[in-house]
Amino acid sequence: MTVTTPAEIDGLDGDPRITAEYGARPIYDRYDYVIIGAGTSGSVVAGRLIEDTDASVLVIEAGGTDQSRAVLDPLTWFSANIGTERDWQFVAEPSAHVNGRALTLPMGRLVGGGSSINAMIWARGHREDFDYWARVTGDDAWNYRNAVATYLRVEDFAGPADPVRRGSGGRIYVEPTPNASALANAFLEGCEAVGIPRFADANGVMMEGDGGAALANLRVKDGKRQNIPASYLWDHLGDPRLTVATGATVHRISIDRAKRATGVTVVIDGELRNITASTKIVLAAGAINTPKILMLSGIGRAQDLAPLGITIEADLQGVGQNFQDHILAAGCNWAFPDDNVQDPLNNGGEANFFWKSDSALDRPDLQPFVISYPYYTDTLQARHPAPPNGWAIAPGLVSPASRGQVRIASTDPEATPVVDAGFLQDPRDLEALTYCVDLCRDIGNSAPLRPFVKREVVPGPGRTGREKRDFARNSAWTYFHQSCTAKMGVDDMSVTDPRLNVYGIEGLCITDASVMPRVTTGNTMAPTVVIAERCADILTGKA
Template sequence: MTNPNASADHPSAHAGVDDTDYDFIVCGSGTSGSVVARRLAEHPDLRVLLLEAGGTDEVPAIIDSTAWPILRRSEQNWLFRAAPNPNLNGRTIPMAMGKVLGGGASINVMAWARGHQADWDDLARMTEDDGWSYDSVLQIYRRVEDWHGEPDPRRRGQGGLLFVQPAPHAHPIAAAGLDAFARAGVPTFADHNGAMMEGDGGAALTNVCVRDGRRQSVYRAYVHPYRDRANLTVLPDALVTRLIFDGAAVTGVEYLRYGELVRVRATREVVLSLGAIHTPKLLMQSGVGDDADLRRFGIDVKQHLPGVGRNFQDHFMAPCVWEAAGPIDGRNNLGEITAMWKSDSRLDRPDLQSFLTELPYASPEAAGGNLPMHGWSLTTAVLRPESRGRVRLTGPHPLDPVAIDANFLDDPADLRTLKLCIEFCRDVGNSAPLRPFAKREFLPGPVGNAALEQFMRNGTVSHSHQSCTAKMGHDAWSVVDTRMRVYGVDRLRIADASILPRIVTGNTMAPCVVIGERAAQMLAADHGF
């Protein structure tokens, strides 16, 4: 193609396999990768290899849905840090990404957010593919969900692989938060993902993939039940280091496992589901990217695609924090309600979001190193950022670190929008319904404009929704076509959040399930199974 405009859970399970030919190799066991691997393995005649750089997800902090703050600094996290950002007073902020079976869905907050109707309809128009439309995507969601909330047959499904419910037995602060947002003009809904995601926004109990206090990851739902299938091999602790080419076609991959470099062949296709940081890194180190950048590191250019690593987008926030008089007994995912609203009534979808988190949550620079012992927060996410960043190589070797220029607050519009979000959340947090839970406002407090700007620059952190670095489209900066195939490269497809041209309105786990499901449909159609 050319751009028209420019198994088992444990390492020992299959360690003795001598045959290194597979029909499909899926790189990355995160949300999209787990979906693709499962759907392929449902065909018993296909041999599927799923490679994951991290290890087992049988970790207490992963199983316990309230323990995700521990995972922010654990070995199950790649512990990326963005490059120093002058817009954030030179800070290098953390960028969480899962390094474990299940990827991000094994370390995240387990909020199930489908994306706004306008997000999907935009994607359908851009790709000229009605399969990406909201109505089409809604059918995918209905098929994959096992919904345990208020019945809504048009929008919600039951009996699917993924357990989803509104946060059950929520802490009393959740009800108070819903009341507070309602009094501020954000209407309350019974379902975070029903009609609320088709209009101007609202507030609701968060949809969570949590059951009896235990994380229900996409990997556990899709891949774990297939771990003993003879046609599915799951290899943890396997870092994919390079794509193998034969001319313009990808014929396999190299991976590093326990100090040994291994080559495996794919007779049909390789699918990259490594996420918006590692997918462009692997492409570039394999010779797919901007030719000038690749030659600078002595990398043999296989395909010049200048958009690889560009267009980086993420949701960012500078949370507001209140000190509580006593302990807040956090439940479910510690973020039991969410609200979405517009900074400007003329917008066609919400552009601001807040979770009421049942713990004090802020950057060390904003908190001065001393968060209150007991407290809660309102996050302040900008959902439609204008700033764009970039992922770059720092060297030619697969173990060379990747450089992430997140570029938060580069566009002045983002600073203005973040300020509006913070001011709104301060009003909500200080209102009568939440007053019984607040001893005092800890951050940012009633400060002037100059101090508030410094709070934003010191307090802005990533929502860990990294996206858009190998975007789908038709222009010169596009990396994949509308069937997720890499331009100019045969037998290589990308299925993860990096293909999005623009980040979705809300958390990214659920949209990544859709991306995986659509990739599996396309693979089946293209290969005739």
């Protein structure tokens, strides 16, 4: 397999006119709305505000353009973006629960955020995810029925017709993996061989019950990534009411004596600026930076902020707490036979399944992907070098019991937050992931996949229970689905109310994956769009 280097990819740009628009306008001192972050949720809210109101909108983005081929090429998403300037490059604290490893936590630092560097998977979530949100917030607006209504409105689904569940003609183009590889189809047959049913749509009826296997839904069109700005932001870049400031870093939110958020302190082109928001500040900086900005602004746990000399504006105990992420273990690996090497197609991860490690669970807790290239953590690679040509099934845990936290260690706005990710801290997660490893091995070694197997490289057969748990700890890695650090709800640990307004502070709302009370089942881009659409409806008076 020929691998294109990041330098080669960066030399092939997308539309330079879009990049030029990001920095085309002067930055004024006052706007109706200031949106912090041009990622998935920030792009949705900005686009909706421009469409549905006459407001002026400033979107502040720390990163740069999304018009590099590193972003637009679906197949190079991993090798060309993770660990580069398009990634915040966060790293969790070392933890004994993952054998002392410090796991990297990729998050997009560019226009589009995670939607610009992720695997382009459109996974809408399980019925129980949204009904749970409705229960814990006391607001039926968050239930599954209303989530489906949002999806019906925004989707343009190019797969099997399902007018009850899938939308057509909306702004968000979604397609089942096109021209899927022989490996991906054999993987689905392998799932059937171990009793996991196969479905035509990964986001239809399959996600209202016990799960199943399917080709992934992708945000790809005509061979190019469709990030969320492509659907919400690009068409409005010529509107003089919209300003997108890239390379701009927010230091803190300004709060007046009446406990109203009035503006932001931000560095733009090396200059520290104070910009006023006359109507609302929308915080959409992601599940690590959102609590960081809140804490630097005096919103958070008083016992943590006061020793740093930060004036307490709102003592909210939930800020930075409840950190959740999915685990995608890297992974169970096989070598291709010399006469049947398969090159990666599409995004390299074309098919997956959702399943339960325990039949008593209310929703699937497992989501492995087949990956058409070797997929290893550094720890496993050092012990079991990857073959020249190989493939993997990555065990995925998407309903974790473990919880972590995000905190700041200083008042320096440029300092990196401290993240205790909590991976595998709860013994139930280790048990579920170990079960998932065994299940993935059964699929990978099943009859439908034998034509693609020269040998199993890791973990291999005959391991004791202790060895299996050790493999799970050494292979555990993030799914890039950081969330839940500023949850909405009505209990003492809630940071926003069910309408996404920050408790105790007027004029400030949060609209990214931070507000999830519990992380959804599967990739989080699609549910984040649901959150942002709900926020836009609230801001525009439609809800």
